[in-house]
Amino acid sequence: MAEEKLVESLIYAKPESLYPVGTHYCPGCTHGVAHRLIAEVIDELGVREETIGVAPVGCAVFAYNYFNMDFAEAAHGRAPAMATGIKRVSPDKIVFTYQGDGDLASIGMAEIIHAAARGENITVIFINNANYGMTGGQMAPTTLPGQKTTSSPLGRDVEMHGFPIRVAELLSQLDGAVYVVRRSLHSVANIRKAKKAIRQAFEVQQQGLGFSMVELLSSCPINWGLPPVEALQWIEDHMLPAYPLGDYKVHPAIAKKPTR
């Protein structure tokens, strides 16, 4: 059999939807993975020129420096409200928000619930890392019972601090939400599933079905006090039992093509 001529082909490089710059995220932080998945999906859908993102307050406050597309910066927790305005003025654009748990589940809880209840045709990417990363690892609404943070040094005491909020389950109860799922970024297989879910969420918006949200369990190695590799294991050991992965609401129009 004749030798087939082989050529070296570049099969993967940083997505076009990300600027070729370094990020300010800590080493091993899965914010970077989430950014890359969103950028890859936008590249694959070919909608970079039509996409407007809304950055939160939190670690991802500088997301507009990394995403190579139009971006707006919202006041703390108000990204869904700003995205609502942008989407209603420019319904032909793809509008997404990128929010952490301190932003979305605490100060922005009213905005996210009402945006979902109104069925705003936007996509929300929700990063759940069980603490306030940017300000130094304080207790967030998603902090696990017993988890030590800088503002709960003895561990979260549910008698005093209450229980964590499961956002995906909460929003799935609202009629306006049509695609609400939880994925994790702690392993290669889960990263692949997360990307499929993000793509599905953007396609839901393209089809005009309504509100879509992807919750991503994410690591915070520095504030958890763990090396990056052990932080991913911590997600699997501690966050997965408290925040089960799954599809909490899938619109019947897309339910025939499960993403898991």
Next chain:
Amino acid sequence: MAKGRIVVDESLCKGCELCTTVCPKDLIAMDKGRFTPKGYHPAELVDPEEACTGCAICALICPEAAISIYRWVPAAKAVGVAS
């Protein structure tokens, strides 16, 4: 001959070591003898037996999108994915 290779952009790599844990052939190691411009030990491909297949799993977990993947393919199938 290796089926593929990776290129780590050392201006982006932060030495988090996640890629070293997922390589199916355990070909990625941190170069403890060098520092990147940011001051981290960079990840590098250590592939003396040319076993890398260009599977891109390391690129999938890299939080900095610092890894580019090259693969040797038949000329007819070669497509320029990126510049």
